[in-house]
Amino acid sequence: MIIKNPKFEISAVSPKQYPKNYLPEIVLAGKSNVGKSSFINTLINRKNLARTSSAPGKTRQINFYNMDDLFYFVDLPGYGYSKMSKEEQLRVGQFIEKYLSIRENIKLIILILDIRHKPTEDDKLMYNYIKSTNIPFIIIANKADKIAITKVDEAVEQIKRELKIIAGTIILPFSSERRIYSEKTWEEISKKIVKEI
Ligand code: GTP
Numbered sequence: 001m002i003i004k005n006p007k008f009e010i011s012a013v014s015p016k017q018y019p020k021n022y023l024p025e026i027v028l029a030g031k032s033n034v035g036k037s038s039f040i041n042t043l044i045n046r047k048n049l050a051r052t053s054s055a056p057g058k059t060r061q062i063n064f065y066n067m068d069d070l071f072y073f074v075d076l077p078g079y080g081y082s083k084m085s086k087e088e089q090l091r092v093g094q095f096i097e098k099y100l101s102i103r104e105n106i107k108l109i110i111l112i113l114d115i116r117h118k119p120t121e122d123d124k125l126m127y128n129y130i131k132s133t134n135i136p137f138i139i140i141a142n143k144a145d146k147i148a149i150t151k152v153d154e155a156v157e158q159i160k161r162e163l164k165i166i167a168g169t170i171i172l173p174f175s176s177e178r179r180i181y182s183e184k185t186w187e188e189i190s191k192k193i194v195k196e197i
């Protein structure tokens with residue numbers, strides 16, 4: 001899919017700031033620094049529309065990016081950033097949960113994990129929470145450029161085992177650094193945003 005005119009729309013901390021046009025929303029979730037903002041930039045082929053940083057914990061609001069008035073990419077703040085105070089982590093956790101629990105136009109949650117590591121306790125909590133919402137989701141195993149190509153399948157299998165992933169769950173390797181990703185990534189998103197007739 002080619003997005004012609006992607007635009008940052010709003011940083012929201014409370015529901016009254018969420019966009020009012022109720023376009024389909026495709027949500028990026030994952031721990032701090034795992035590559036959520038980079039994922040958006042890679043898919044739309046822009047260097048820095050979604051703000052990225054080498055310092056983790058950069059994204060602290062819910063950022064809505066309007067994709068040609070077809071849908072929004074919604075960039076959530078990262079969880080599990082150890083340098084954030086406990087109060088701040090709790091606050092961020094609460095507004096992520098609020099968004100995911102009340103927003104009815106979420107069509108897909110993309111949970112991003114680091115392909116190199118076992119999922120953290122926070123990743124497991126997030127995965128189980130996402131499952132409990134009944135919103136469709138896929139998992140992206142990011143930073144695939146950081147491991148040998150021959151190890152990718154094995155790493156994906158390890159993530160599946162660790163999360164006790166339910167049958168049929170889609171999990172796809174990805175790399176923003178080397179722009180490695182399968183057609184299936186866009187395919188899964190496109191399926192969710194086709195206008196219902
Ligand atoms: P927060 O907003 O802090 O939650 O982080 P984020 O999940 O949005 O991560 P972001 O996209 O800002 O990326 C964090 C760092 O990881 C940056 O230095 C990126 O360049 C790097 N990064 C992101 N994706 C990849 C990837 O696929 N491979 C490699 N090697 N680095 C990546």
Ligand code: MG
Nearest residue numbers: 036037051059
């Ligand atoms: Mg970010």
